[in-house]
Amino acid sequence: SNFYPFEEIEKKWQKAWEEKRIFETTEDPDRKKFYVLEMFPYPSGDPHMGHVKNYVIGDVIARYFIRKGYNVLHPMGFDAFGLPAENAAIQHGIHPAVWTYEKIDRMREVLKQLGITYDWRREVITCDPGYYKFTQWFFLQFYKNGLAYKKEGPVNWCPSCATVLANEQVVDGACERCGTPVERKLLNQWYFRITKYAEALLEDMKLLGNWPERVLTMQRNWIGKSEGANIDFFQPDLGEKITVFTTRPDTIFGVTFFVLAPEHPLVERLVKGTPKEEEVRKFKERISKKSEIERTSDLSDKEGLALEKDVVHPITGQRIPIWVADYVLLEYGSGAVMGVPAHDERDFAFAKKYGLPIIPVIQPPDGDWNGECYSGDGIMINSGAFSGLLSEEGKKKIIAFLKEQGLGDAAVSYRLRDWLISRQRYWGAPIPIIYCEQCGEVPVPEKDLPVLLPENVDFRPTGPSPLALCESFVNTTCPQCGGPARRETDTMDTFVCSSWYYLRYCSPWEKDRPFNPEHVRYWMPVDQYIGGVEHAILHLLYSRFFVKVLNDLGLVPFREPFTNLFAQGMVTKDGAKMSKSKGNTVSPREIIQKYGTDTVRLFILFAGPPELDMEWSDQGVEGAFRFLNRVWNIAREIMYMQSNQQVPIDENWMRNLERKVHQTIFRVDRDTRERFHFNTAISAIMELVNELSESLRFLSEKGAHPEEKKLMTWALKQLVSILNPFAPHLSEEIWSLLGEKSFLSLAPWPEYDAEKMLTETVTIVVQINGKVRSKIEANRDASKEAVLEQALRDDKVQNWLDQKEIQKVIYVPNKLINLVVR
Ligand code: ANZ
Ligand code: ZN
Structure with missing residues (x-):
């Protein structure tokens, strides 16, 4: 067929980027940093289109900033504790750990196919003991500072999930996860004292950069x-x-x-x-x-x-x-x-x-x-x-x-209440507390962390945590007096795990501390965070709370974790949110196989402003695919173009094309950086492709001078250079076919020349009653009305006119305008 060989091209460049480790980042105090982060996923197997949209938006931003010369941190990981793994374990008799790591492998595979600039060495998995050891460590810091406590009180109980829920997880009186009406129960549970930070969570909103107003409003209302x-x-x-x-x-x-x-x-x-x-x-x-x-x-x-x-x-x-x-x-x-x-x-x-x-x-x-x-x-x-x-x-x-x-x-x-963090389920980080008959409630000493999850446990939910039935886990000795003692058997809400993962990415290799403070100081706060608006309260509020506590404990030098937040819209199909339960999902894996990653990326980015919901459409995907094929074909035509010294050069055409290129760079730059309106950036690129296509036709009729071919090649190079964040593989391929030896993904972002963007102007003489009174610069071939308007704004003309009435206007295009006045 005459489709471009996307599969070969995409595999080739993904391998090359990985082998040359071009997206691995290290701290470099001499370079300006940029930390771009997408909310990490729960590993449920293949990512869905909503995930893909999220990560592709992040990748465009990361790629743009890399090419602008920033030292970019762009990591990925998995929010891996939680109920689905446990429920699957109960249903299918697989251990939650096995289930989770299988899903992670599947998910990672597709993420790698998307050609995203992740530094995979920094991957963080929250159910890894090397990670949850520090989730427990943070719990202990909260505990020692009076910010984690146990109390008896009425709690929200989901009878179907057989666990308590935080207020934030109750939506219209029902469990956020399974929709079962929530019951009230009187239970003894662990809380984080987020209420102490109610005022700070409101006050510090002024420290935030660009956050969607609706998210701030939701948080304000929640804090109430x-x-x-x-x-x-x-x-x-x-x-x-x-x-x-x-x-x-x-x-x-x-x-x-x-x-x-x-x-x-x-x-x-x-x-x-x-x-x-x-x-x-x-x-x-x-x-x-x-x-x-x-x-x-x-x-x-x-x-x-x-x-x-x-x-x-x-x-x-x-x-x-x-x-x-x-x-x-x-x-x-x-x-x-x-x-x-x-x-x-x-x-x-x-x-x-x-x-x-x-x-x-x-x-x-x-x-x-x-x-x-x-x-x-x-x-x-x-x-x-x-x-x-x-x-x-x-x-x-x-x-x-x-x-x-x-x-x-x-x-x-x-209105804000303390955050209920204990859960009566297995697949979470155990709360590091021991109950001793003599000493009472005793925190596990830091040196004894992690408190490991036992492997052989009956997961079936019965009310108390499954850990309570595991004698070998429960029975322990008191760290204070050495007497017999019992472990706390509740685990932590997974939102605790996700409240600090962005810090871990800064130095995921640390074994004895959650992070290296130097590295955190260099990378944090996150410059651009991207995720769904459904996290407006839970995750974002909890993370903000966490960082305030860590700041008060002297562990981090900042008050807010995420300077700028971008909330992307959903991916819908047939007007409804894509979801397994509605049976209207489109598998990213299949679409990638059929059209390639660049097409999927381009379609998602072109479908509309990313903050809005976008409708999945098969025609839209086809359209994106056709466009990339067109770029490929035009690139080849330009490369194989014949030229001839004898042919006269068309200066006017050359100026026009050059102008179009600079204008396009300008538009792509502005729409990408300032507004994340990738759709209009891509429209601009499409216009340039049209221009190149017309130019090819024009030159094939006229014949091309070598200078003209050179200009076409230059224009093509600029085109793929700005197409790169959106369709990184195809652009990288054409770049190398043009003879470039180094990676386009690392090449400096092209500069536009504002002068060259200007439309061509001509000097027009302004006469009043036949006498030359002024001169103005106007666009070539501007209309009589436009030139008149411009002439009337001219100071000298105004002075000469001095309230007089204009009787008649004579206009000689591109040369002269004569105002007859009385
Ligand atoms: C008298 C009153 C007169 C009230 C009036 C309102 C209007 P917000 O705005 O949500 O803070 N209130 C106070 N404690 C309450 C509780 N524990 N449970 C239910 N309602 C409670 O609401 C504050 C108002 O809610 C308070 O002001 C109180 O009613 C009620 F014309 O007091 B008001
Ligand atoms: Zn004791």
Whole structure:
């Protein structure tokens, strides 16, 4: 056939790059570094098109920066712990380690076929003991600094995965992985104290470079900072005050009831020995099964129970009845709420249901209270001495007043909770803690790391971790007293493993420390991180948290891991996300076999701006393939072109082609570097290919002078040079066929000459009433209107015209414009 021999070409160059180790990088303080990183994959076998899109985007950036002279770090690895391996093990009786490493091998094979500039020596695999040893080491550093702790509390439990989940892994009340509705359970679990960093995670956003606004917004919402006040309500029976958190102290005169979270510790004390005790116990039991979403959603029905006890209003001294209700959560604010039904939707629904009074205390600025809940700001009414104030000022005045009385103060609340990191599953890094009868909770000494996963374990999920059933693992001796002790049997959330892998790439060879600080100082932070927007909260927030902790512990000299973040869109087919479950996947392996890697790369990059979703289309792939064949054929025609000294040179054509080349370099450079709009960069290259094709036709009719052939060859060379980041193999091949001895992948990126980009200009004489008054430079063959407009902008012409009216314009193209004025 007459298709270009892509298979041969791609194999040849991949081998050459590998043999000459051209993408292996080392620290070099004399060169500017650039760290480009794509989120590493979970090894599920063959990569899918979404992966390919991710890595190809990263590769274009890496290749561009390499050729711009940067010392580029571009590594790859595998996020290899996790449930799928364990589930496969249960189903097929294969050990998770065997399953995982098989998948990694398959995945690596395809990644290598993509011709990406990875330095494979730096590969990191998180389930390798040489890696998770340090995941455990970090756990110990967190532990020693009070940032890892164990507590009993309500947790999200996925009955299908038989493990707890972090809040971040619960999506609309269901397990992020399997979609099973999440249950609430009271369990003793390990947490990382991310709440200590809530403010820093918000504040340090200003240190970030270019991050998508939507990702920052999602993080801000997740952290959920609210400013308001803590206000104390006195409870006479207990003789104690109960604190509420409110964002609306300006509504305090509208409080008609008071709500405690059912789990609030004071509830039991309030009803002890009263007829309510049993009712409350049953109520709590029923509520404990509801998820947080169910409890707090504006739409769901609210359930409550009156305790037949009161609190005293801190300003009016009125008695206010105490309730418990499902919509108040123990973990937020102080676990207690002042009910203001006129101005809070949930309080309103609750008051309606239970017939509680509704008193308006905020009048909408544009009218009267209409009997419905009004939750906006407005003018305070029915509020004693505070009536007439606007909400904004009222809030401040109420806080000041309460503070003076010792009844409250300004306060901030965050929605963010501590990160639950323990999992009751096998395939993860064991938490390095030992429980001793004598000494209690004892951290495993650093010298004893890693705490290795035992190999012979029954993986079937039963509730407790499978490790708990492995006696040889569980039974150990106490590192402090040498007495009998038991190991912690929970493993860590895999998001712990992925919170520091980007540091490991800097010096993956280190045996005794997680990284070499010098190397980390050289390479970090990551200059360009690329991944899916689905990681906006989990992975990105956790990694940011990790680096802040390490910075506070003096382990790294920076506060943020990823300076710039690019969130790519999905690959869809027939309008839906490609996924195995929808059966609409396209196998990268097959497409590569059929058309070659360069075609796959080009198609993905040309399909649209990479931040948007792209639709997979077979015609699109064919189109990319045809284009590369066209480049190949044109290249050969230019190389075999005949020339003849006798033929006259067409200067005009030469200037035009030269200009087009410089313009193309400019456009590709700008679109690649500034906006990652590879699709428009590729369009520019396609235009240049058209130009070369027309030139070939033109020269074959006219005959080519050797100078003209030389120019065509130069243009071709520039073309493949800028095509290289997108289609690295084909461009490398043509480059070498043009006689170049060194790798195009390492050649300096071509410079454009701005002067030569200019369209050709001519000098036009401007006359006013027949007298020469000025001269202007205009594009050759510009229209009369364009020249007139330019002439009128000229200072001298303006002076001469001086408000006079133009009667007539005479234009001699490319020579003269005469304005007749009166
Ligand atoms: C009285 C009030 C009047 C409120 C009003 C709102 C409007 P955000 O913005 O999400 O921070 N609240 C406080 N603690 C709670 C808890 N543990 N569980 C459920 N709700 C709780 O919401 C803060 C508001 O949520 C607080 O302000 C409180 O209701 C409620 F016109 O207090 B507000
Ligand atoms: Zn001990």
